[in-house]
Amino acid sequence: xxxxxxxxxxxxxxxxxxxxxxxxxxxxxxxxxxxxxxxxxxxxxxxxxxxxxxxxxxxxxxxxxxxxxxxxxxxxxxxxxxxxxxxxxxxxxxxxxxxxxxxxxxxxxxxxxxxxxxxxxxxxxxxxxxxxxxxxxxxxxxxxxxxxxxxxxxxxxxxxxxxxxxxxxxxxxxxxxxxx
Numbered sequence: 001x002x003x004x005x006x007x008x009x010x011x012x013x014x015x016x017x018x019x020x021x022x023x024x025x026x027x028x029x030x031x032x033x034x035x036x037x038x039x040x041x042x043x044x045x046x047x048x049x050x051x052x053x054x055x056x057x058x059x060x061x062x063x064x065x066x067x068x069x070x071x072x073x074x075x076x077x078x079x080x081x082x083x084x085x086x087x088x089x090x091x092x093x094x095x096x097x098x099x100x101x102x103x104x105x106x107x108x109x110x111x112x113x114x115x116x117x118x119x120x121x122x123x124x125x126x127x128x129x130x131x132x133x134x135x136x137x138x139x140x141x142x143x144x145x146x147x148x149x150x151x152x153x154x155x156x157x158x159x160x161x162x163x164x165x166x167x168x169x170x171x172x173x174x175x176x177x178x179x180x
Contacts, residue, residue, distance in 0.1 A: 034085025
């Protein structure tokens with residue numbers, strides 16, 4: 001089996017679930033703060049997934065007009081929210097380290113692919129739009145194909161699974177808080 005950064009990113013998180021459940025010490029406050037961040041992240045991911053047309057066009061509208069990596073920004077907010085909800089500083093630290101290593105490498109890899117595929121158009125976009133931290137005003141490219149949000153794209157990217165995962169994760173934290 002060939003291990004790509006995508007495989008590591010998508011599968012390794014499941015190895016952390018048992019550690020998460022063992023170390024979690026949730027409280028009502030940690031769950032509330034974490035839920036706000038996680039839901040915000042899920043909404044960012046939903047907007048981005050419903051907007052992007054992977055490998056078809058260089059998407060620079062919608063959330064991509066604010067950050068080159070809104071899907072990863074959403075993932076960061078979700079992960080930070082879930083680990084804050086856990087009530088464990090160790091889990092927050094573990095998540096931050098994991099995110100920087102795995103997602104940092106993924107972003108660099110994707111940058112190279114986009115530059116190879118879209119050349120100067122991507123370089124102009126990358127010069128104007130931050131890699132991760134969003135800019136407040138949207139990037140406005142000239143002569144660009146506008147890509148709007150479409151529900152079928154969101155559903156096709158299976159982002160609804162994140163909502164199910166969050167419900168399960170926060171449910172597990174509530175169970176741990178009340179019964180363990």
